[in-house]
Amino acid sequence: MTNWARANKGFLLFLMLFGIFRTAVADWNPIPSASMHPNLLEGDVVFVNRLAYNVKVPLTDIVLGKTGEPQRGDIVTFSSPQGGTRLIKRIIALPGDRVEMRDEHLIINGQPADYAMLGSGSETIASAGKLASVQLRESIGAGQHRIQLLPEVRAKRDFAAITIPPEQFMMLGDNRDNSQDSRYIGLVPRALLIGRAERILASADIEGNWLPRTERFGMSLYGQH
Template sequence: MKWFEIGLVVLTFATGIVWLLDKLFFAKRRAASGGLLDDEPVVVDYSRAFFPVLAVVLVLRSFVAEPYKIPSSSMMPNLLIGDFILVNKFAYGLRLPVNNHKFVALGEPARGDVVVFKPPHDPEQNWIKRVVGLPGDRIGFHGDTLYINGEAVEYQPIGRYTGTGRGAEMTGATLLTERLPGREHQVLEWIDRANPSGQGEWTVPAGQYFVMGDNRDNSEDSRFWTRTHFLPEENLRGRAFLIWLNCEGWFCKGSFDPSRIGTSIK
């Protein structure tokens, strides 16, 4: 993803510079010498054709919405393997492409937001998790129960979960509604687990967040990060808000669920 972003920026600026230099200098010289449009160099022709398209794509991806594909089961049952999602790139401020530097502050993550970010221990990748801890919060996780500032989060059992496609391995997990303060969503947990992992308590520092996957027993999230358990604000990429396609395999050769198209991410 990073190399695609770098390539897009380089191509946009390169074609823009070629087109601008030709318009300011070389086109006038060709016209003055009686040159025709057919005399235009191929590189200028291609630059004039592709620059507007590349510029629009760059602006949309960098400052409006960017597409991602869900590669793992860590956010089931809300996001499935093969979901194609859109991420709001201005929800938490405008950031420059490639280096992700924020130059306009517009908002901050709310508890319960599903966010795409660069994990602090592997900044070349993009991950997706849910924000459960805000700066200053005391987060605890004990026996599959989340605690926020000493208060246990309320859970409402729904029943057994039935997975599909590559997510079929989660069939039999317990499906619950988790009621975060001011926000509720569904989560999965395994039943009869003898040795639960990811237990502990953490206090979220200023300017950082605590994130967890909705598939609580199958997610590498803040509970397990060894160097730091927290997500720095500057690593945020945006807020996930829409599923626009669900398709596994190349050219949708595999499971395809049209019912997920247009589903909002809660």
């Protein structure tokens, strides 16, 4: 074993440096679920900038320094405060924000979000079959993005007003009625943020024929309304 390691030390060094790069600088994240429909699809692989917010000790959540401030509307990867599973959601409320939801409509700092109808369709959920879906444009201040509602699904469509504490963030999935987000797992501390998802690197139809969806390759996650 020692002789093998000596003979392959260059390759082993490459693997070590590559591992450090993925855990400290940049990463890619496969999308395994429907929680970010219609903006992210199962089979998308997104590029994640791990230096967008924090510099961390590789393989840990120990923050060495801050590199930027998370913004409302950012799509981020983070470790769930319940169990540590890696999740990807959108930041909806920042520290100091007062946020509530009434019948699926957000109100942030006293200002209701605006909603515009984009279209309707259907989505298949394993436990319920094909269900009607509604896509909307949600505008919060100067930011806007698409969301999806599933009216036939039982979901948390209301929550009382809460003021977000320092160094914590509220995350919601864009597929509002099919997402395990801050309504269920609680607010997310800054130390658990992994990075900012920037764009789709590659995509394949893993729910169908597994063919590449080349039209999604390189697509930015922002500015798609």
